[in-house]
Amino acid sequence: MTDAPCPQQNHLLAALPAEARERIAPYLERAHLPLGKVLYESGDTLRHVYFPTDAIVSLLYVMANGGSAEIAVVGKEGLVGVAMFMGGESTTSRAIVQSAGTAYRLLGKRFKDEVNRHSELLHLMLHYTQALITQMAQTAVCNRHHSIDQQLCRWLLLSLDRLAGDHLNMTQELIANMLGVRREGVTDAAGRLQQLGVIAYSRGHIKVLDRPRLEQLSCECYAVVKKETDRLLPYLPPRRPC
Amino acid sequence: MTDAPCPQQNHLLAALPAEARERIAPYLERAHLPLGKVLYESGDTLRHVYFPTDAIVSLLYVMANGGSAEIAVVGKEGLVGVAMFMGGESTTSRAIVQSAGTAYRLLGKRFKDEVNRHSELLHLMLHYTQALITQMAQTAVCNRHHSIDQQLCRWLLLSLDRLAGDHLNMTQELIANMLGVRREGVTDAAGRLQQLGVIAYSRGHIKVLDRPRLEQLSCECYAVVKKETDRLLPYLPPRRPC
DNA sequence: CCCGCTCTGTGCGTTAGCGTACCGACAAGG
DNA sequence: CCTTGTCGGTACGCTAACGCACAGAGCGGG
Structure with a gap:
């Protein structure tokens, strides 16, 4: 890019x-x-x-x-x-x-x-x-063990590491397919992250505002x-x- | 043996x-x-x-x-x-x-x-x-996707394939640790299998009575x-x- | 400019599995 | 024989996630 x-x-x-x-x-x-x-x-x-x-x-x-x-x-x-x-x-x-x-x-x-x-x-x-x-x-x-919220954080971090910059282009539907969960589950989790000011979400465009926080909220899996x-x-x- | x-x-x-x-x-x-x-x-x-x-x-x-x-x-x-x-x-x-x-x-x-x-x-x-x-x-x-019942079947089959005979020595507690679920969850699932006549369970000793049925009840994961x-x-x- | 599509948000009722607590059943060993 | 510890069964309330249905929001093309 x-x-x-x-x-x-x-x-x-x-x-x-x-x-x-x-x-x-x-x-x-x-x-x-x-x-x-x-x-x-x-x-x-x-x-x-x-x-x-x-x-x-x-x-x-x-x-x-x-x-x-x-x-x-x-x-x-x-x-x-x-x-x-x-x-x-x-x-x-x-x-x-x-x-x-x-x-x-x-x-x-x-x-x-x-x-x-x-x-x-x-x-x-x-x-x-x-x-x-x-x-x-x-x-x-x-x-097996982690909540959708945690998994979403992990997944965002994994994606972020593989891209330049702090923004991702992915719909919630797509993320849901990847995580193997309902789209609504992703909506909920993403909504919570947004309210915490960690990400900004808009029609398939995600901007990560607070990566350190994202890492805190993620399960240990990402770090491992x-x-x-x-x-x-x-x-x-x-x-x-x- | x-x-x-x-x-x-x-x-x-x-x-x-x-x-x-x-x-x-x-x-x-x-x-x-x-x-x-x-x-x-x-x-x-x-x-x-x-x-x-x-x-x-x-x-x-x-x-x-x-x-x-x-x-x-x-x-x-x-x-x-x-x-x-x-x-x-x-x-x-x-x-x-x-x-x-x-x-x-x-x-x-x-x-x-x-x-x-x-x-x-x-x-x-x-x-x-x-x-x-x-x-x-x-x-x-x-x-991600399968019930404890299905996973238990898969797990029994995987173990069975690696042993001679039709019996296993494992407590429900142990199985629960492996599957990453509660012991009670295994008790329930095993109880159902027992009522179907697929296995006989007794104090850490399992005997498989109906392997074909076990394969039917398992998720696709075993076969894959x-x-x-x-x-x-x-x-x-x-x-x-x- | 408006239509139509995609994407996101929300609100149900339902369920599988969890945490906790407790009890009985069986086996082994003193 | 009785004690002790392990193992299995059961009950109850709770929560995360599900399936389904639908409503608003933003964007792009005609």
Whole structure:
């Protein structure tokens, strides 16, 4: 949004050893990911892996009856398509764009070959995958024990960390689908946050006014995931020259 | 319980190429895992990885306020300690023995070296890890959407698959801790199952009388995890000569 | 400028699960 | 045999979240 887009805005790409980055660079393809776009469906064989820069992608499980629940969220810190190098080549969840933006993509097969040939690359990916596992585990805990209010805070923070700035573009309906709750539940929770002066909400546009407060109101899940992610991926400052 | 214990009762060990198995064999150490034993605590650096044969280990997250929730369960189909080769060397969850039994263990460092040297071994482990990820994801969904009744069915089936026979030794209190619900909730659900003639319950001893019915009463989560695990790990029949 | 759509707010009644409290039933061990 | 502790069953009020229905609010296109 501010800078010209470049692959190194994705933290994993930025963390690659120069040699690996150069090997991959010619095959990276810039893709615009519009809101709601499905990168892959449950059971699909993955064609590409995606490295978001300013897009956010949700991993969403959709039940037989149409209900849904977000499993994890991926932004500039990660990649979509870990099943490619984990070996399964597909997953039981859907990957859907939650916030429009840009990603760099790479043919799955090519990426897999690279990963298998270069252990440094593989280890970076596995570290990220463990961070993703932590996020999933914490999502399970959060779904069990925490209130919608707390979960909304956690979710806003996770999204905020993956975007530049303090504003988000998401309707309450969309958030409800992600959290797997009723839209009205989100309305209530967001209303409370608004009255506390923590956010300002208006027709799909959220502005975060008081992030520290948001962190206080969130359950421990956000902090656990953040801390573990930082531990596992202690790379580079967020910005880098392109 | 029936056969003399041997490492190949663990499916991953059994699936190893003979050459890899022989390399590892001298370092495998048989360990009895008593109920409630903590194999590692949140944040601990893993000393060993464990390959259960007839033991079951729960990956449990314990919250700041003492509440808990099971993230996944590991039995003879898998191993405890994926963080060892994922790179983190620790996780945010606790590994606790849910059903006493035997496991074979191996020094974490040695295992890590083996995995890094032999890509066939690594790929087997990554496949298992993806299956574990699927289980975690489904746990998150289940916690969000399904009733205690359904979750109890799912949980019994997961445990049953990891044991020989049709009986389990677990108190309702223990099950409640795993599911992250009240003990009374489990009492109610188990009472209903008992009245339907699906199980017989008595002081920590459960006998499953009608497994097909149990599968009907369970939510889709059980089937999803089982199908995906079978897809990812299509190895060997459960029994093998030792 | 107004129509129509999307998004948000609100108000029900209903229910699953929680917290608490307590009691009986069974098993093991002195 | 009786005590003691663990385990399972039950009851009661409470709350968060649900399903449903509908009303106002803002924005964009004709």
